[in-house]
Amino acid sequence: MFxxxxxxxxxxxxxxxxxxxxxxLFIVSMSLFQMEENTSKAVLSxxxxxxxxxPLVSLVFSTIHWYNSYEFIELMLTQPISRKKVISSxxxxxxxxxxxxxxxxxxxxxxxYNFDSTxxxxxxxxxxxxxxxxSIAFLAxxxxxxxxxxxxxxxxxxxxxxxxxxxxxxxVLFAFSDYPMEKVTLLxxxxxxxxxxxxxxxxxxxxxALMGYTGATYKDFFGSSVGLFYTLGIMVIWIVVPLxxxxxxxxxxxx
Amino acid sequence: xxxxENINKRFKKLHALNGINAHFNKGQVISLIGPNGSGKTxxxxxxxxxxxxxxxxxxxxxxxxxxxxxxxxxIGYMPxxxxxxxxxxxxxxxxxIKNIRPEKEWDEELYFRFKLDTIPDxxxxxxxxxxxxxxxxxxxxxxxxxxxxxxxxTAGLDPLSSEVLKDKILAEKEKGKLILITSHVLSDLExxxxxxxxxxxxxxxxxxxxxxxxxxxxxxxxxxAIAWMMKHGLQKQEVSYLKIAR
Numbered sequence: 001m002f003x004x005x006x007x008x009x010x011x012x013x014x015x016x017x018x019x020x021x022x023x024x025l026f027i028v029s030m031s032l033f034q035m036e037e038n039t040s041k042a043v044l045s046x047x048x049x050x051x052x053x054x055p056l057v058s059l060v061f062s063t064i065h066w067y068n069s070y071e072f073i074e075l076m077l078t079q080p081i082s083r084k085k086v087i088s089s090x091x092x093x094x095x096x097x098x099x100x101x102x103x104x105x106x107x108x109x110x111x112x113y114n115f116d117s118t119x120x121x122x123x124x125x126x127x128x129x130x131x132x133x134x135s136i137a138f139l140a141x142x143x144x145x146x147x148x149x150x151x152x153x154x155x156x157x158x159x160x161x162x163x164x165x166x167x168x169x170x171x172v173l174f175a176f177s178d179y180p181m182e183k184v185t186l187l188x189x190x191x192x193x194x195x196x197x198x199x200x201x202x203x204x205x206x207x208x209a210l211m212g213y214t215g216a217t218y219k220d221f222f223g224s225s226v227g228l229f230y231t232l233g234i235m236v237i238w239i240v241v242p243l244x245x246x247x248x249x250x251x252x253x254x255x
Numbered sequence: 256x257x258x259x260e261n262i263n264k265r266f267k268k269l270h271a272l273n274g275i276n277a278h279f280n281k282g283q284v285i286s287l288i289g290p291n292g293s294g295k296t297x298x299x300x301x302x303x304x305x306x307x308x309x310x311x312x313x314x315x316x317x318x319x320x321x322x323x324x325x326x327x328x329x330i331g332y333m334p335x336x337x338x339x340x341x342x343x344x345x346x347x348x349x350x351x352i353k354n355i356r357p358e359k360e361w362d363e364e365l366y367f368r369f370k371l372d373t374i375p376d377x378x379x380x381x382x383x384x385x386x387x388x389x390x391x392x393x394x395x396x397x398x399x400x401x402x403x404x405x406x407x408x409t410a411g412l413d414p415l416s417s418e419v420l421k422d423k424i425l426a427e428k429e430k431g432k433l434i435l436i437t438s439h440v441l442s443d444l445e446x447x448x449x450x451x452x453x454x455x456x457x458x459x460x461x462x463x464x465x466x467x468x469x470x471x472x473x474x475x476x477x478x479x480a481i482a483w484m485m486k487h488g489l490q491k492q493e494v495s496y497l498k499i500a501r
Contacts, residue, residue, distance in 0.1 A: 003355050014342065071338040077305060079355065080328040255305045 004076065004086065008093025011069065018101050021057055025105025033113040040205060043114050043122060046106065047201055050126050051194050052162060054102060055133040059154040062094050062137035067147040074255055087138070087250050091243060095134040099127050121204045125197040128235040132193045132242075133158075139242040142250045165192045182217055193238045200231045256280050256402065256433055257302060262311035264297055264457075271297040272308065273457035279435065281401075284428050286444045287437040288481065289454035295437045296335055298454070299404055302435075303332055328356070331400035335407050335437075337391035339379045345390060346375030349397075358398050365393040368419050384411045392420055396427070403427060405436045409443050421447070441478040448477065453484070 012018055029046055036042035069090065076086045106126060110119040137154055144150035169188050173181060189195040203215070203222040221227045257279040264272040271294045279285055287295045300306040302313060304320055304327070312319060315326040339348060349371075353361065366372060369389040382390070388411045395403060405424070409417045424447055428434060438444055452462040461484065469475065472483040 007351060011340070011342065069340065072340040074305075074338060075340070075352075076355075078303060078327070078332045078334075079352070080324050080326070081355070082324040252307055254307060255300070 002089075002092075004081070004089035005092040005096075007072070008069065008090055009097055011072070012065065012093060012097045017061060018097050021061075021098075022101040022105040025053070025102060026109065029106050029109035033109055039114040040118060043110070043118055044205060044207065046110075047122055047125075047198070050106065050122065051129070051198055054126055054129050055162060055194060056158050058098055058130050058133035059137045059140075059158050060151065061098065062134045063141050063150045063154045064147075065094055066090065066138065066141040067150060077255060083251050084247055087142075087247055091134065091138060095131050098130045098134060102126050102130055118201070118204045121201050125201055125231075128232070128239075129193060129197055132235060132238040135239045135243040135246070139246040142246045142253065161192055161194050165195065169195070186218075186221070190234045193235060196231060196234055200227065203227075256316060258314040258317075259298075259302070260312045260314070262298075262301060262308045262313065264294075264301065264306060264308045270457045272301065275311070275457070275459060277452065277459070277462065279433055281433050282428075282431045283449050284424075284434040284436065284447050285450045285452055286448040286477075287435060287452050287454060288439075288441070288444075289460075293454040294457040295454055296406055297457075299332075299406055299435065299437070302404065303327065303330065328358075328398070329401045331395035331398065331403045333391045333395035333403075333405045333408055335410070337387045339387070339390065341378070341380035343379050344375060345371055345377050345379065345382075348379060348390070349375075349394075352394060352397065356398060360399070362396050362399045363393075365389070365396050365420070365423055368423075369393060369416060385413060385416070388412055389416060392423075396423065401432055403432060403434045403436075405434065407438055408436065409438065409440060417443070441481060445477050451477070451481070453481070 028049060032042045032046050032049075033039060036045070073086055073090070077083065103123065107123050110123060136157060140153040140157060141150045144153055169185075169192075172188065173185065176184075189199050199218065200222050203219050222231070257277075259275055259277040262272050262275040263270075269292075273294075275294075275298060287298065289295055297306055301308050302315075302320070304324070307321075312321075314320065315329070318326065320326055343351070349366065369392070371389060371393055374386075377386075379387075379390075388408075392405075392408060395405065403424070408420055408424070412420060421443065424434060424436070428447060434447070436444065436447065448465060450462070450464050451468055453460045463471070465477075468477075468480045468484070472480040474480040474483055
């Protein structure tokens with residue numbers, strides 16, 4: 001399997017998009033840490049950028065790469081290699097290159113300026129989100145008939161997770177503001193990996209003190225190791241489930 | 256060796272394969288012929304597992320092909336239109352395929368006879384249709400497979416290369432391999448074929464050995480024999496193909 005992943009990785013490194021992505025993340029992180037006096041404020045700004053950019057790049061890049069390597073995939077499938085192996089090698093190649101880009105672009109500045117649990121949390125959430133959205137992109141690519149539809153689907157999914165979902169949650173919260181909503185909010189945030197990542201990281205920071213009673217109850221949960229495992233567990237579900245569905249529909253697809 | 260049982264495949268309204276049954280054995284060279292869109296390529300792709308039939312089963316050496324992918328190591332496939340990673344070079348492509356396969360002995364006769372070794376740095380996207388076809392052919396024969404599936408092998412090749420390829424197919428036939436071949440150039444199939452399978456609208460119209468065909472039609476040449484079959488045995492709609500066959 002790693003033999004094929006190696007070729008996928010080699011192909012990705014050659015087209016330089018991932019290198020540009022690394023450089024972009026690196027420059028943004030460095031300049032944020034340079035501008036802010038208080039490094040934890042810089043981490044907060046960086047978090048907001050990461051939560052927008054990482055899912056978008058993971059979705060769009062994975063989708064485009066999948067379609068660009070269609071010839072390669074076809075060639076592999078005329079060899080004695082199973083479809084499951086081909087798609088998982090593709091996933092390993094793409095996701096590892098994107099995670100590496102993130103860990104270099106954001107990781108190095110964080111290690112230099114803000115090497116503490118919040119910084120590590122940011123790196124963890126960013127890497128997990130990369131894996132989650134690469135997995136979702138695979139599902140969108142395999143299920144779509146052509147490249148244009150797949151990219152359209154990827155973009156719509158990004159809009160949904162990054163923008164629309166928050167609006168829906170706010171509407172729900174306003175409509176039911178008379179009721180205790182702590183548990184429901186936790187459930188709702190688990191249905192969107194971006195939200196979950198944001199809440200988890202915000203509660204690692206000092207800003208959570210400003211969030212009142214709800215913030216305090218959440219801090220008890222997310223501040224403990226149970227919260228960490230809960231977040232990781234939900235993220236893993238978000239990685240595995242779309243990928244499994246993608247593998248299953250790829251197994252049935254005609255080439 | 257390959258057994259096909261009642262395969263059906265629909266692409267929306269088009270019934271690409273309609274209840275195909277067939278049995279191919281070692282030493283046979285089967286010519287799949289029929290008009291464009293008659294289901295030849297779909298049948299080939301079903302055998303390779305690239306197209307998943309809606310119903311029916313395909314066995315390779317009595318094992319269901321949907322269960323394992325290992326059977327594909329015994330098949331050399333030359334596609335109708337070879338599509339390869341654009342940013343790879345010819346040399347890299349061959350190196351990669353050799354690398355991912357466990358076999359350590361290669362049949363590189365075509366690679367050298369097509370002089371692909373002189374252009375290893377040529378990028379795949381810059382290749383002409385004919386050179387692409389040569390790459391496909393060289394890849395299909397590379398692992399000395401028991402079964403060769405050739406989808407319009409000579410289309411786009413210059414006469415010289417076409418002869419080289421035909422010699423190679425003949426040599427493999429002598430070794431007793433099973434060869435499935437589709438072509439619209441019936442004269443190319445003339446010296447090779449032992450069996451003829453005629454497909455139309457996803458159905459087998461007839462499947463006969465060359466001896467049977469010759470005896471039945473009284474014609475020596477494949478082209479004429481097919482033409483005779485079409486004139487006498489088939490309905491009017493096939494007349495257009497008859498002209499091409501001549």
